[in-house]
Amino acid sequence: MLQSIVHVCLAGLSAGMFIWLVASGLTLIFGVLRVLNFAHGSFYMLGAYFCYTFLRFMGENFWLGLLVGPLCVCAAGFAMERFFLRYVYHLALPYQLLLTFAFVLLFDDLVKIFWGAGSIGSPAAPGLSGSISVLGRNFPVYSLFIIGVGPLIAVAMWVFLERTWLGCIIRAASSDREMASAIGVRVPALYTGVFMFGTWLGAIGGGLAVPYVGLLTPGMGETIIIDAFVVAVIGGMGSLKGAFLGALVIGLLSSFGTRFIPTFDMFLTFILMAVILVWRPQGLFGEST
Secondary structure, three states: OHHHHHHHHHHHHHHHHHHHHHHHHHHHHHHHHOOOOOOHHHHHHHHHHHHHHHHHHOOOOHHHHHHHHHHHHHHHHHHHHHHOHHHOOOOOHHHHHHHHHHHHHHHHHHHHHHHOOOOEEOOOOOOOOOEEEEOOEEEEHHHHHHHHHHHHHHHHHHHHHHHOHHHHHHHHHHHOHHHHHHOOOOHHHHHHHHHHHHHHHHHHHHHHHHHHHOEEOOOHHHHHHHHHHHHHHHHOOOOHHHHHHHHHHHHHHHHHHHHHOHHHHHHHHHHHHHHHHHHOOOOOOOOOO
16 A cells, blocks of 8 residues: 555655646746746647657757757747737736737647647657566656656745845846836847746746657647646745645646546636635735735
């Protein structure tokens, strides 16, 4: 019994870290720009496809593909923010959601045009394939790697936002855009940079998912964005700390639900979200309005 619980926990932690990588970018963008980007899951999908493409053309060098692929997705993030989102910042959230949902459809069709509508098998990461014994049962090495990567990115983001000059500027612009602009901060350029960084986080999640998911499919971003939104709502919109904790909770809850009560897997997730919203409408770490 202990063996099963430990393995279910590890599986939940690895799934939670993938959700965290996507939710972190979504949360950062909302926290600074106040934009709900429904197309953020598409950046996850594009990160996976671009990483796969560079894997094929660079001699199966996974790490180089993971470096270059998300940078290409950042170009899409730049164009989306600079030429479209910038003009809806002042509008209500439903208009922003409609615009970003249009990009979901656009990116899905572009993936089908360039990579085909079928699924694509994904390769293993060199040096991280196979499994090791955990309490007498094999567990994938790559999943353990992801469990380690997630907290490292969380710590790096905390250090960047809380302990660096640029992070201070970002937090200032998030709190009071007009005051930041008055003291000389180029807020539009800062917003573009933050959006690109959030895009990169989502694309990194997709690149890291290439050896994990087994198959790449058009529309794979829709599933992960639903989980990311649930995590962001539970943790509190704009709270990275809440997003990290929410991702852990949702990953573990989903893993235990799949293992012990698979019929109510998704039901448990949304019940938890409903309970938290009734108890704290702003989420666990969200600010009251």
